Amino acid sequence: MKNLFFNITAALMIAAIVSGCGDSHPAPPLEQMELTARFFRSIENKQNDTAIRQARKLKTLDPDAAYIDELIVIQESNDTVIEIQKMINHGNISRALQLIRKVRRKYSNNRTFNEVYPKISQLRNAERIFRGLKRAKSSSAMRSARIAAQAGLSLNMTPELERFLADYELRGAAVAAKEKADILAAERAAQEAVIKSRLEDARRKVAEKKFEKETAKKSAEGERLRQRSQFP
Numbered sequence: 001m002k003n004l005f006f007n008i009t010a011a012l013m014i015a016a017i018v019s020g021c022g023d024s025h026p027a028p029p030l031e032q033m034e035l036t037a038r039f040f041r042s043i044e045n046k047q048n049d050t051a052i053r054q055a056r057k058l059k060t061l062d063p064d065a066a067y068i069d070e071l072i073v074i075q076e077s078n079d080t081v082i083e084i085q086k087m088i089n090h091g092n093i094s095r096a097l098q099l100i101r102k103v104r105r106k107y108s109n110n111r112t113f114n115e116v117y118p119k120i121s122q123l124r125n126a127e128r129i130f131r132g133l134k135r136a137k138s139s140s141a142m143r144s145a146r147i148a149a150q151a152g153l154s155l156n157m158t159p160e161l162e163r164f165l166a167d168y169e170l171r172g173a174a175v176a177a178k179e180k181a182d183i184l185a186a187e188r189a190a191q192e193a194v195i196k197s198r199l200e201d202a203r204r205k206v207a208e209k210k211f212e213k214e215t216a217k218k219s220a221e222g223e224r225l226r227q228r229s230q231f232p
Contacts, residue, residue: 051075077103077112084120093123119155126153133168139176146172 042051055072080103087096097120104113129149136145146168153161 049079052079073107073110077107077110081112081116084116088120088123093120093126096120097124122153122155126156129153137175139172139179142168142172142175 038054042054052072052075055075080099084096084099087093087099097117100113100117100120104110104117107113129145129152132145133142133149136142146165149165149168150157
């Protein structure tokens, strides 16, 4: 399942209404600057949990900074996406769907979650689709299974999956060529059997005519001998 999905990154900044915790007091500028610097380093290093904690602390220091609300939403989204990706990598599609449904209710306008949800929904059928690809033996069954895979996994079409399906199509073509060769061989064998049967039938008829001719000749000869042996 690892190659069926891709690394997802947050793509939209959405303002969230986050209330402060009690009365806030102006922080020393140096403390706020250092915390801001650490916050952006955490973002750069993809330390989402740390970045979220730092962002919330920054919010208490500067309640009017709307950009912090947006960054908190982005970091929470990234953190959730990473968790979803881990579930998918371990084949826990149902749990991933449960989680993304939960966060979609919280962030109903989040474009990332709205785009990811149908992709994960498709993955519920991935196991069944790959079983169908494996079980298909005839060229027609392989073609149907490949088309089903292309349609059923269209939102999760990775380069690895594209290469796999291209190779699968080539194998289907090879099976189709063998099937065609087998049909032609069977047709040739049937034609040869018909020709052989006709030749044997012709030989039998010739032999029957020859036998009839010899029998008639012997019968005529016997009749002549019988007539000669009779007394006047």
